[in-house]
Amino acid sequence: MDLISTYANGVSELTKFSRSAEKSPLIVDVIVNPHAGFFKRRTTLERQVLALEHKLEDLRSRSPGRRVEINTVHFTERPGHAHQIADAILAKEIRERRGIEHLIIGCGGDGTANEICRALVMAEDTLLERIKLLRLPLGTGNDVADAQTFDEAYDLILGDQRTVRSGAVAVTVADGTVYWAFNIASVGLDAYIAGLTNRFKRAIPGQAYKALVNIGTLFYGQVVHPQPMDIRLFDGRRETAVKGMVPSMVVVGASGHRTYGGHMPVLPGDDNVCIVDGMSIMRKISQKKLFYLGTHGELPEVRFHRADRVDIDYHSRIPLQLDGEIVWLEPNHFPLSLRVVQAKIKVLRR
Numbered sequence: 559m560d561l562i563s564t565y566a567n568g569v570s571e572l573t574k575f576s577r578s579a580e581k582s583p584l585i586v587d588v589i590v591n592p593h594a595g596f597f598k599r600r601t602t603l604e605r606q607v608l609a610l611e612h613k614l615e616d617l618r619s620r621s622p623g624r625r626v627e628i629n630t631v632h633f634t635e636r637p638g639h640a641h642q643i644a645d646a647i648l649a650k651e652i653r654e655r656r657g658i659e660h661l662i663i664g665c666g667g668d669g670t671a672n673e674i675c676r677a678l679v680m681a682e683d684t685l686l687e688r689i690k691l692l693r694l695p696l697g698t699g700n701d702v703a704d705a706q707t708f709d710e711a712y713d714l715i716l717g718d719q720r721t722v723r724s725g726a727v728a729v730t731v732a733d734g735t736v737y738w739a740f741n742i743a744s745v746g747l748d749a750y751i752a753g754l755t756n757r758f759k760r761a762i763p764g765q766a767y768k769a770l771v772n773i774g775t776l777f778y779g780q781v782v783h784p785q786p787m788d789i790r791l792f793d794g795r796r797e798t799a800v801k802g803m804v805p806s807m808v809v810v811g812a813s814g815h816r817t818y819g820g821h822m823p824v825l826p827g828d829d830n831v832c833i834v835d836g837m838s839i840m841r842k843i844s845q846k847k848l849f850y851l852g853t854h855g856e857l858p859e860v861r862f863h864r865a866d867r868v869d870i871d872y873h874s875r876i877p878l879q880l881d882g883e884i885v886w887l888e889p890n891h892f893p894l895s896l897r898v899v900q901a902k903i904k905v906l907r908r
Contacts, residue, residue: 561607562597566590566631566665568610569694572712573661574623578719583627583658587647589674591634591666595698606708613712627658640670644677651685660689661719667697668741672881675740678903679726690721692906698759699820702741702881704905714906721904725812728899729878731891739880740903742818742825743896745870745887746807746834747842749879750778752819756884776839784836785874791831791865798863806834806842806859810868810896818882823852829862830898868896 566588573586597603617623632643644662651660664674671693678686694711695703705711729737737743754774778784789800789808814828824832837845837859848854855862871893878885887894 559592561600561603562590562592563631563633565597565603565607565610566633568607568614569663569665569715570629570631571614572610572617572715573629573663574626575617575621575716576661576719577717578659583625585627585651585656585658585660586629586663587643587660588631588663588665589634589640589643589670590631591640591670591696593634594666594670594696596696609708610712617716627656634666634670637669638673640664640666641673641677644674648677648681648685648689651689652682658688662689662691663715664691664693665696666694668699668702668882670697671702672738672740672883675724675726675901675903676738679738679901683902686902686904690719690904690906691724699818699882701816701818701821704907710908714908717908719906720908722907724901724903724905726899726901726903727810727812728897729880729894730897731887731894733891737878737880737885740812740901741881742809742811742816742879743881744807744809744818744879745872745876746782746784746805747775747778748807748809748819748824749877749884750782751775752879752882753877753884756882775842779839782876783874784876785872788871789833790869791863792867792869793863793865798865800833803833804836806837808833808868808870810865810898812898814864822850824849824854825862826852826855827862829864831863831865831868833861833863835859835861866898870894870896 570586570588634640664671692714693702693704695706705714724740727739727743729743751771754771758771784804786802786804791798809824809832811825811830814825814830816825817823845857854860873889876887878887
């Protein structure tokens with residue numbers, strides 16, 4: 559934990575040298591999931607801590623640092639804790655009404671990033687105007703991260719911190735409950751695989767869990783018992799209906815050009831919806847490589863669409879995947895609607 563704390567405090571100190579802090583005071587909160595995949599790789603962590611310390615020494619020699627009003631590192635202790643920490647940060651901001659620039663840095667994987675974003679997406683617009691978010695690539699997949707490498711992430715912290723608004727998929731089930739994905743939401747086989755991956759990688763060290771995931775995938779049909787599904791896609795005033803198919807999976811991205819599962823380009827083009835028709839287990843295994851390459855569009859079972867809303871009606875139990883986290887949907891959750899929205903969360907970009 560000492561090494562993790564050293565890294566987190568180093569990231570926190572970097573913000574003192576941000577060019578954006580030259581203009582005004584800055585509040586910084588760093589939310590750290592100490593169980594994220596990066597922190598489990600001791601040698602890699604040691605190397606990165608050393609590199610970060612060298613960078614900080616260089617910055618200190620050239621500048622005394624700028625004014626950071628409050629700088630706090632928070633460590634998560636359990637699933638859902640990052641959401642609670644982010645909620646508490648927002649509540650304090652509302653209570654104290656400081657009204658100055660605020661940077662939240664998420665140090666974890668896609669699940670940690672999702673928890674933070676779920677807190678932010680419910681905040682008032684006026685509050686979100688002065689809050690910026692940076693999600694570091696410290697998990698196993700890192701498909702939601704705002705930078706793909708550590709150097710890119712540090713450049714975003716040290717730069718003038720330009721921002722863009724984050725996209726999202728709001729998944730509303732029949733009783734009005736809303737689930738959020740800030741990269742990709744999907745139902746079917748890929749969600750089942752994500753669930754197996756989460757379960758096995760917590761229990762098995764290294765990469766050995768992948769073999770068990772591959773074996774577990776063979777039992778998808780026996781566990782889920784896929785049934786016919788009715789799908790309606792809306793793109794402005796245009797509606798497309800897909801009725802009575804038994805899909806392998808339905809994937810909806812906050813936009814096109816999205817990856818998941820560790821940078822697998824499931825949405826390689828402008829289209830933000832991918833529907834994969836039912837495939838036999840052997841065909842799934844034989845064609846899996848195409849999904850990793852982003853060339854699965856050449857398969858006759860794969861169709862891409864562009865839609866701002868996807869409605870699904872279904873009458874059986876099936877898993878829903880939200881940025882790598884799983885919710886099991888029951889028949890009473892349907893019909894459900896997946897809406898692409900422009901969340902008002904400001905994330906750092908080059």
